Amino acid sequence: MSDRKKAIPRARMAASERDRRSRLARLMHGAGLLRGTLVLRERVCGKPNCRCRKGHKHLALYVVASKRGRLRQLYVPKAWEPRVRQWVEQYQEARRLLEEISELYWDKARTRQE
Ligand SMILES: [Zn+2]
Structure with a gap:
């Protein structure tokens, strides 16, 4: 049995x-991600x-975001701005945390350190 799959x-x-x-887990548990x-x-x-x-x-x-190599854009009405901003920030935060891990x-x- 390999121990590579075992959680640390x-x-x-x-x-x-x-x-x-734990910050990443909080974001993955239901936070909007865009x-x-x-x-x-x-x-x-x-x-x-x-x-x-x-x-x-x-x-x-x-x-604005790319999908399969093509840019697509979506108009964000004023009423939707706060939540869309939050989803975008949360995605960036999750991505940053994943990158840091x-x-x-x-x-x-x-360094071959376990
Ligand atoms: Zn006008």
Whole structure:
């Protein structure tokens, strides 16, 4: 039986790793996760006498992300901005934590430390 699949006892983990894993676990347990970048775009609406026609363009928020090599974007209405922002931040946080944990294991593999 291989011991590679065995979970590492939490007591043997460094505090920094435990902390990252518990923050990651909290995010994985039900937090909204959205991969994408928020961008503010200026746009002109359809109304003929609107101020946007005279240079005061409207600002609109979009979330942009690639899917299978292609960029796609989604308009985010004002009412949805807080939750979409939160989902994007949570995804970035989860990704950052995962990357930091991976870095710890990179070092373990490099130094051959169990
Ligand atoms: Zn307008």
